[in-house]
Amino acid sequence: MKVVDGLTLSAGHRGLLRPGEFLEVAPHELHRLPRFFYEIESWQHAKETQLTPHFTLSELITVDCREADLLLHGFPHYVPCAVTVLARYLEDFRERVDAPVCVAVNGGYRSPAHRLTEKPSPHIWATAANIYRIGDTWLDSQKAIERYARIAESLGPDIYVRPYGPAPGETDDHLHVDLGYLLCTPRGYSEAQ
Amino acid sequence: MDEQALHDGIDRLCAGSGSTAVGVHVFDFETERTFSHLGDRWFHAASTMKVAVLVALFHASNTRRVGLEDRLHVRNRFRSIADRSIFRVQRDRDADAAVHRRVGRSMKLIELAEPMITRSSNLATNLLLEFLTPDFVQSTLHVAKVDGVRVVRGVEDNVAFERGMNNTTTAAGLVGLFRLLRDDDLFPEPVRRQMLDILFAQEFNSMIPSLLPDSAQVAHKTGEISTCTHDAGLVLLPGRRPYAVAILTEHPPGLDDPQKTVAKVSRMVYEFITA
Numbered sequence: 123m124k125v126v127d128g129l130t131l132s133a134g135h136r137g138l139l140r141p142g143e144f145l146e147v148a149p150h151e152l153h154r155l156p157r158f159f160y161e162i163e164s165w166q167h168a169k170e171t172q173l174t175p176h177f178t179l180s181e182l183i184t185v186d187c188r189e190a191d192l193l194l195h196g197f198p199h200y201v202p203c204a205v206t207v208l209a210r211y212l213e214d215f216r217e218r219v220d221a222p223v224c225v226a227v228n229g230g231y232r233s234p235a236h237r238l239t240e241k242p243s244p245h246i247w248a249t250a251a252n253i254y255r256i257g258d259t260w261l262d263s264q265k266a267i268e269r270y271a272r273i274a275e276s277l278g279p280d281i282y283v284r285p286y287g288p289a290p291g292e293t294d295d296h297l298h299v300d301l302g303y304l305l306c307t308p309r310g311y312s313e314a315q
Numbered sequence: 316m317d318e319q320a321l322h323d324g325i326d327r328l329c330a331g332s333g334s335t336a337v338g339v340h341v342f343d344f345e346t347e348r349t350f351s352h353l354g355d356r357w358f359h360a361a362s363t364m365k366v367a368v369l370v371a372l373f374h375a376s377n378t379r380r381v382g383l384e385d386r387l388h389v390r391n392r393f394r395s396i397a398d399r400s401i402f403r404v405q406r407d408r409d410a411d412a413a414v415h416r417r418v419g420r421s422m423k424l425i426e427l428a429e430p431m432i433t434r435s436s437n438l439a440t441n442l443l444l445e446f447l448t449p450d451f452v453q454s455t456l457h458v459a460k461v462d463g464v465r466v467v468r469g470v471e472d473n474v475a476f477e478r479g480m481n482n483t484t485t486a487a488g489l490v491g492l493f494r495l496l497r498d499d500d501l502f503p504e505p506v507r508r509q510m511l512d513i514l515f516a517q518e519f520n521s522m523i524p525s526l527l528p529d530s531a532q533v534a535h536k537t538g539e540i541s542t543c544t545h546d547a548g549l550v551l552l553p554g555r556r557p558y559a560v561a562i563l564t565e566h567p568p569g570l571d572d573p574q575k576t577v578a579k580v581s582r583m584v585y586e587f588i589t590a
Contacts, residue, residue: 187386227389288401295392
């Protein structure tokens with residue numbers, strides 16, 4: 123996959139993706155937004171890009187019409203480079219649960235301009251996944267969510283799973299796993315402005 | 316049948332059926348005649364409000380705010396307008412299971428609009444209404460000059476129901492909505508045709524169409540809760556322009572076969588129109 127420095131993108135894309143900008147994700151908690159992206163030429167390209175044996179790129183970038191128009195309908199698409207790390211963790215998770223893991227629409231990467239991004243989350247960094255179903259099990263009960271949360275957490279201390287519940291920061295109809303605000307800089311690219 | 320006979324017939328049916336109120340409004344495109352029997356009385360709208368959501372969706376599409384082919388994430392989790400608590404549409408109480416099977420995935424807006432009308436999918440309705448917002452639906456009705464339909468919330472918001480925060484309608488309001496499907500005030504002909512095709516595909520046909528001749532075609536939407544049984548639509552008869560009719564009934568819970576009352580009123584309206 124071709125890597126691009128977000129600072130070299132068109133003004134329209136920069137305005138929506140805001141590469142390298144600081145974003146306040148919580149009071150007094152600032153993080154830089156991703157700057158380096160994979161360039162996706164077409165939807166076919168995304169479907170054919172196998173990040174791991176069981177996850178294609180397309181599965182981790184599917185969004186609905188609440189995404190900004192330019193990013194939804196226009197190609198190329200730009201996806202933060204950390205998406206490959208997320209895919210590797212999801213592959214490990216799939217191996218542990220030994221069943222297909224279905225990442226929801228809007229449940230992988232979504233841009234800072236997506237209408238569901240009113241409250242910033244690691245989805246903007248392409249390091250989070252919302253999982254609605256594992257095998258034949260719908261993750262819409264406390265029992266199912268907590269069972270798979272324990273398995274996800276066992277993958278390592280770098281995995282965060284939102285607790286079960288209806289409040290902000292909790293989930294009650296899917297499993298949210300994320301790796302925090304991980305930034306990936308591919309070899310050969312400078313982080314100097 | 317003359318107008319007074321129709322009023323008398325509706326009153327007799329209302330009394331004999333155990334209904335507490337029957338509201339009827341008719342507009343005949345052939346003669347431009349209007350008939351109203353408690354046509355301005357407000358009722359709980361039940362699922363007839365889905366016609367307003369359909370009209371708002373096509374208005375959003377027609378004004379290029381959205382595309383009907385745009386995809387929306389299917390998620391069964393909504394917030395009550397009463398206290399922001401979370402509620403879900405019960406799968407076993409929803410007349411349509413197909414949308415529930417798509418949870419976690421996405422569907423095109425038009426793919427949600429169809430089951431919202433034809434099988435009265437509550438999940439599809441709530442998804443579309445959450446996306447469009449009740450304010451947009453209401454502003455569409457305002458632009459269309461449709462009074463008598465108030466959409467404030469989605470379906471199965473039981474906390475709001477208990478607090479009396481309901482979608483409401485009058486028979487005249489619903490007829491106003493269906494007139495939009497014939498008049499060219501808001502929508503061009505191809506758009507009206509597309510909405511009518513969805514309403515013609517209605518699968519619940521035990522009320523307005525059931526006692527009409529086989530030659531009648533009805534584009535309509537039913538609505539039922541424990542205390543209300545409604546149907547509203549556009550009736551097309553061979554050799555004449557259609558008429559729009561809304562029949563709204565209110566009754567005690569558990570009333571036996573309230574749909575029959577609506578069907579009988581529909582038959583009387585047909586006889587009045589074709590007399």
